[in-house]
Amino acid sequence: MPLVWDVSARAQVGTMRIDEEGPMTDVQTQPTTRPAVRPVSRASVLDTTRALVNPLAATVAIGVIQRRPWAVKLAARLDADRRGVRQLQRLRSRYGDGLLRLRVPFRPITLVLSPDDVRTVLEGAPEPFTPANQEKEAALERFEPGGVLISSPGERPGKRALNEAVLDTAEPVHRHADAMLAAIVEEGRSTAVTGSLDWDRFSSSWWRMVRRIVLGDAARDDFETTDLLSRLRRDGNWGPFHPSRPAATAAFQRRIQEYVARAEPGSLAALAAASAARDGVAPEQQIPQWLFAFDAAGIATYRVLALLSTHPEQARCADEEIGGRDLSVPQDLPYLRACVHEAVRLWPTTPAILRDYVAPQPGGHADSGLADGELVMIYAPFFHRDNQRLPYADRFTPDIWLDGRARESWSLVPFSGGPAQCPGRNLVLYTTSSMLGVLLREHRFELTSCLGLDPRHRLPGSVDHVSMRFSVTHR
Secondary structure, three states: OOOOOOOOOOOOOOOEEEEOOEEEEOOOOOOOOOOOOOEEOOOOOHHHHHHHHEEEEEEEEHHHOOOOOHHHHHHHHHHHHHHHHHHHHHHHHOOOEEEEEEEEOOOOOOOOOOHHHHHHHHHOOOEEOOOOHHHHHHHHHHOOOHHHHOOOOOOOOHHHHHHHHHOOHHHHHOOOOOHHHHHHHHHHHHHOOEEEEEEHHHHHHHHHHHHHHHHHHHHOOOOOHHHHHHHHHHHOOOHOOOOOOHHHHHHHOOOOOOOOHHHOOOHHHHHHHHHHHHHHOOOHHHHHHHHHHHHHHHHHHHHHHHHHHHHHHHHHHHHHHOOOOOOOOOOOOHHHHHHHHHHHHHHOOOEEEEEEEEEOOOOOOOOOOOOOOEEEEEEEEHHOOOOOOOOOOOOHHHHOOOOOOOOOOOOEEOOOOHOOOOOOOHHHHHHHHHHHHHHHHEEEEEEEEOOOOOOOOOOOOOOOOHOEEEEEEOO
């Protein structure tokens, strides 16, 4: 679940989104009716065991809140997501397109196997399919106990409103884009120097940029705050099985509150402070999610560099977009945004989209066959890389985000959908595409490791961004 902002419905044509109460995807026209959930089948013990091993166990091993580098490397070596896709294809062939309940004691788990049911589940938030899932609550309450993603239906509207107001949900270019672009350009230029580039160096520059955008320029070198967040996120990987750290949580919240009180002009913290004073919502409970989501956005940006360095045709299109523009001026870069979107389709930053079913009160819609509190899981790689149904499943095809194909398909939910769609989708797409523009304008990047991204062959189901390295030269 690593991109976890507050994500909501595909309601506006032409906007972009980020996931699972976390960054981005192209939204569709809001349908007038929602299809009913199909009958629930029951998997055999053997098929349950296979599904628990992969994809479920593999997803948990990588880290649902904070990625474990060793597990990322192992998953790439085993091509774990491709194995997961094949497993769910076999289950669909055996049980059909309906929901499939696994035989798991104590915690009912049901898999979604059809795009129609993806639509039903995601559009059914916050009731009867609540994003405030039990596993998410156990993980996220460590650093954002009052965050919108794990809030009750009564508290959710006010928190959602603050997120949308601060993040400029409907705008492709944020109203503070000038201040943001200054941070992007400065940190991007410090990254794109001749020689070599590895993940550690890119990540350090990325986080300096993120802290400046979210908290203000004074936070540029405040590694302690984001390191504290990383520690709490690592604890969150274990859900309820890791002891809580109330002192660490309080210290992190206190540091965020200090930046809100500072309200540095041009920062998201300043906008949050102003919105909180008006709406009475605690901004320090919402800001951690923005920091969290930018982590996944950095991974997606780094993967786009790898894709463009190995795909000449797409690189040419990106160069054409960059070449004719003044990148010192904030602007929308549609092709680079599409490249980011496509990288997240190929390798979802939130592979498991989780919802808990809340049984409706008497007089609600017809019984779905689901139990109250049942975990409903959408395994995004299955829908994104289903080569039995998507002709472009294993290819880098940014054009699908520009020509309408992505909007027309509920198979493609790289960042979730429905009334929990990410309010920061446009902000993160602006940030990532602008960073790519800065990096690619004056430098060429050649991938010198992770050489399985050949456009003549299908792309791997899992990829190890941690081990990616580039040689960097001036254009």
